[in-house]
Amino acid sequence: MLTQVFETLESNVRSYSRSFPAVFRKAKGSLMYTDNGDAYIDFLMGAGALNYGHNNDFIKKQLLDYMTEDYIMQGLDLFTVAKSEFITTFNELLLKPRGLHYKFQFCGPTGTNAIEAALKLARNYTRRSNVISFMGGYHGLSQGSLALTSNEYNRKAAGVGLHNVTFLPFENNSGGFDSLAYFEMILEDGHSGIEKPAAVILETVQAEGGVNVASPQWLAKLKAICEKHGILFIADDIQIGCGRSGDFFSFERAGIVPDIVVLSKSLSGYGLPMSMLLFKPELDVWQPGEHNGTFRGYQLAFIGGKAALEFREQSGLEAAVKEKSAFINRFLHEEIATADERIRIRGLGMMWGIDLSGFEDTLLAKKIAQDCFKKQLIVECVGREDRVIKLLPPLTVEQDILEKALGIVHDTLRQHLGAQVSVQATLA
Ligand SMILES: Cc1ncc(COP(=O)(O)O)c(C=O)c1O
Incomplete structure (x- = not known):
């Protein structure tokens, strides 16, 4: 053709x-x-x-069975059996065995929409606007997520100023610069000129940024700094999550528990659009409908996502x-x-x-x-x-x-x- x-x-x-x-x-x-x-x-x-x-045959079978029965396909954020089964399976197979207690938020179907939701939640919860992101990080190309994405080529397309983000060099890509020492300095010096951030967001392995792998020690230290200063830690596991790092969540190897986890891409198991936030229950300051979206209830993605977790276990x-x-x-x-x-x-x-x-x-x-x-x-x-x-x-x-x-x-x-x-x- x-x-x-x-x-x-x-x-x-x-x-x-x-x-x-x-x-x-x-x-x-x-x-x-x-x-x-x-x-x-x-x-x-x-x-x-x-x-x-x-x-994938295992996942496909469940999708086809679901469609054959004329089960609901589009459900906005209504209660559905498919969503209930996805949440339950995710909780039982992934969260509980890891001692993780998170609430689920289903977002518009792309990764960038979940990043927007994470930003809003962190800013509303902390009542702060600045966010720390890392040089080489890629978090999406809508306006809020683009502000977190460092690539100049992408940023130039925004057409507006991209604000409320402070960039730090990532580990192993900073020519020996100790960005965590600098981060602490910023936080502790009243003359740093940099607003205390609501959150730090990062990929534990920067994918688009050049496959830059943060060490477990560096991640644990970053998390400790966040805890000390009341700053939320957001793990963007959109690309390196869902098993790609070896564990289901990429931060497991560092023994840390992020405040917010962002998932998309392989979450539905079959390439179907889906994105989701996991966050600690105490962060749930959302008012109903504050982050709405028509396609937060693509039922096939719930079916595929559940099947993917079963496939993971069984295979x-x-x-x-x-x-x-x-x-x-x-x-x-x-x-x-x-x-x-x-x-x-x-x-x-x-x-x-x-x-x-x-x-x-x-x-x-x-x-x-x-x-x-x-x-x-x-x-x-x-x-x-x-x-x-x-x-x-x-x-x-x-x-x-x-x-x-x-x-x-x-x-x-x-x-x-x-x-x-x-x-x-x-x-x-
Ligand atoms: C780490 C990471 N975050 C966010 C995104 C944005 O996801 P989407 O392209 O679905 O908006 C991507 C996409 O490549 C990504 O790799």
Whole structure:
């Protein structure tokens, strides 16, 4: 199928289709198929919305059964059986075993809408307007969330001033600058000129920012500072949550309990739009309807979300992710990082970055990603100037597909570096 219809009639705002200009028709598991039947390995995975793979059979069955019975599809925020079962399952399978006590708030269906809700809640609860965000953070592109997103390119499109946010450097991306010491200084010095914030918001692993992983120690220290000063800690788990970090919640590894958790993307299990806040019950200062929205009750997303949690339990997904993560980690360090000392590898669970910002060629990562696409592997570039290749396989990725994809990255990278291609025994 020709791409002309998109190129002539779809707005210039389209983005992913510029890097991956094929017309897709079908998808299953880790693969997407074009209209001509060509199979692509998808390591973009709906930018994190497809943790359980495309058209996961276990989840699909429950969705189809639900639709066959003509159960309610759109429910605003009415009480429904589907919503009740989702809340109960989430509470029983995830919150209770972790000793977490949260209230649920269903938001408009995109991640950015839940971020807007988190901002409003934090500001109304604390009666403060400033919020701390981190350089490299991505929290969405509506006006409030865009104010928290550091990328200059995105910010310029706002058309208005983006205020009430103070940015700090993130850990490991600050050239040795101790941003937590600076944060404490700001809070304790009456001459800092920076308003005491309502909240701190962060991704514990910055995804779009270049796969920057905060250490458990740094996260715990940040949380302790927040507690000491009565500042809310908001974990944006939209991309790194729902099992991608290895645990269901990305902050578990730091042993901290955020005041507010934001979830979306893979929450519905099937790529269906859904977003949600979890927050400590005492924060629930909302008045009825203060954060309303028509599509807060997409019942199929509740069904898919519940099925995804059951799938996770029944398939032993968490253990499988830890195994695959160890495989990727070892491969990237032993087979890719060894190609050149300027390559840096970062990641956790099933989100990995190959950082090529140490090379003079600012387009190197993009060229490699483009060549991977020619070999039918879809990988995105992220970070400053898009110089980090991000690998985002589904958590369910089959071992042979994982090895094939890593082999493509390996060979393409080595070709670009002019090094000898030596596919290792692991890929034989
Ligand atoms: C960490 C994070 N927060 C927020 C968002 C915004 O979500 P959405 O694109 O659904 O508005 C994204 C999207 O990529 C994200 O990765």
